[in-house]
Amino acid sequence: MLTINSRAHLCDYPAELRQLMSIAEAGRSLAWLSHWDQLNAGLTPLRELPGLAASLGIAQLSVKDESARSPLGSFKALGAPIALVRLVLRMFPERELDPFELIAGRHAALLRDFTVISATDGNHGRALAAAARSFGCRCVIVLHANVSQEREDAIAACGARIVRIVGNYDESVEEAARLAAANGWTVVSDTSYEGYQDIPRDVMQGYGAIAAEVLAQRDVAPGQPCPYTHVFLQGGVGGLAAGVASYLWERFGAGRPKFVVVEPAQADCLYQSALQGRPARATGSVDSVMAGLACGETSPLAWRFLEPSVDVFMTIADDDAVTAMHRLASGNDGDVPVVAGESGAAGVAGLAVLRAQPALSAAAGLDAGSRVLVINTEGATAPVVYQQLVGESADSVLARQAAWTAR
Ligand SMILES: Cc1ncc(COP(=O)(O)O)c(C=O)c1O
Structure with a gap:
């Protein structure tokens, strides 16, 4: 399922949103965090997957690999x-x-x-x-x-x-x-509710580091255009999407990329919010193999950022996520193997679902010239589940990844 959000506009980042989340505060967060001994040193890899990009019929696919952020296994270590x-x-x-x-x-x-x-x-x-x-x-x-x-x-x-x-x-x-x-x-929650906003705002602000690192890794100087046409962001309560989208929106203004939010069909609170024009509840069982995305209620604070900036909201089936886990692990077509957990693979899954359906793909503005950024938000944070779903242990995939890197 897909809906085009008519409330999203190409414009400068609004001052009232900048008071809540800003590039300046994201930078401060990252500077503090770089001293936390639970984070791995350095930036997380920005992996190019030309083989998968070609098979999906797009010009470029970059994966920001947050599985390497920390021994804790996910981007949540930033929040x-x-x-x-x-x-x-x-x-x-x-x-x-x-x-x-x-x-x-x-x-x-x-x-x-x-x-x-x-x-x-x-x-x-x-x-x-x-x-x-x-x-x-x-x-x-x-x-x-x-x-x-x-x-x-x-x-x-x-x-x-x-x-x-x-x-x-x-x-x-x-x-x-x-x-x-x-x-x-x-x-200390990652979702907001009535009367509770400061802490989830700070959590989301921490996620801005992902966007900051991507632009540094692509050597994008101030004033240069965004190197991506589309950014796919998986949605739970909306915090990750808001943190990353707000950063890129502030940086590129009306030249920002298109944002596509991907959720499990059973936990479609952001999709429902787009349909209803206000923070809404999911309509499904809220039980998904994508455990991190199995959230039934939109974070109202996240929604303030998503409603005016996310161009497309879409849902995927659990099987789509599992297929994407396989594709990323396989390293087919000469690509580096990537360990993506169930929620981590959702961005690639959403992209593949759209590319398989020409009308939906066109509605999202995707074509052979598209340059897409996805975020692998977790590695094998549940290793037993990962092995069951992929048919190979995460350690084995990582060993193939190391061999690929050492070629
Ligand atoms: C691996 C992973 N990806 C994405 C998300 C979605 O983040 P948010 O709930 O901030 O939308 C979560 C949330 O827990 C997660 O664990």
């Missing part, structure tokens, strides 16, 4: 720690804390009795747990029924206390809010 830094700075303004010292855990004594809590479908909770452990505060993570045991184990290994509920993601968000109110804990 939670930054939100925690900014939260602690706001809590103790009189102390004028140094963010770098905070990240290094040198204020652990101050934070000993401070507890953060969040619901998660896996990756945000893992990043928050790791950040809390580095900074020296406590962390409680609320998991819904469909979060796999291996994802729970990975979060618990970062030192968080786990609370399991029987309901779905949205109910876990409500439970986290309830527990926080009852215990005096602070919610």
Whole structure:
């Protein structure tokens, strides 16, 4: 399914949005984060896949590979720690804390009795747990029924206390809010809701680093045009898409690329928001193999950025994501093999779905001259699931990747 968003316009980045998220603040976030020992050193790879581009009939396909961002396995490592830094700075303004010292855990004594809590479908909770452990505060993570045991184990290994509920993601968000109110804990969520915006804004701002790195890797000097015609962004609550789109919109103004948001058909809250013209709920079961995208409710704050900037909203089936995982892992047509988890592969899956249907592809403005950027937002964050779906372990794909790189 696809809808063209008539509310998206080509114009300069509005001042009222710049007050919320900006390139300047994204740069500050990245500078702080570069001192966090849970991030791998350097930029994540920007991989060119000419073979896959040719088979999809486009001019260029670049994959920003966030699987290499951190041992935590996903781009979410850019969000939670930054939100925690900014939260602690706001809590103790009189102390004028140094963010770098905070990240290094040198204020652990101050934070000993401070507890953060969040619901998660896996990756945000893992990043928050790791950040809390580095900074020296406590962390409680609320998991819904469909979060796999291996994802729970990975979060618990970062030192968080786990609370399991029987309901779905949205109910876990409500439970986290309830527990926080009852215990005096602070919610550090990647989604916004009525009266709760600053922290999810800081999370989204952290994701702007992805766009900043891509432009640096492509040597795009200020004033030069965007090297991409299209950017495909997978959507859960909309935070990733808002963080990346806002950066590129501010940078390129009316010359920004087309943004395409891709969601699972069962968790289509952003697609529904586009149809209804306001933050909306998903119509499906909200249960998808794309665990990170299995969100039933749009983040209203993210929607403020997406509504005026995303040109196309589309949904895909679980099988489309699995096919894309295979394609990326295969390294066919001379391409480098890439480990993309279920949600990580969704951008490529959306592109392939559109290219297989000429009318939809044309509606999205894709043609043989298109230069497309996708973001592989996670590696094998659930390794057992990955092996089941791809038929090969992530380690084996990574070994083929290393051999390809060493050629
Ligand atoms: C791997 C992965 N990709 C994409 C997303 C979507 O991000 P958002 O919920 O900010 O839209 C998530 C969310 O958890 C995720 O884990």
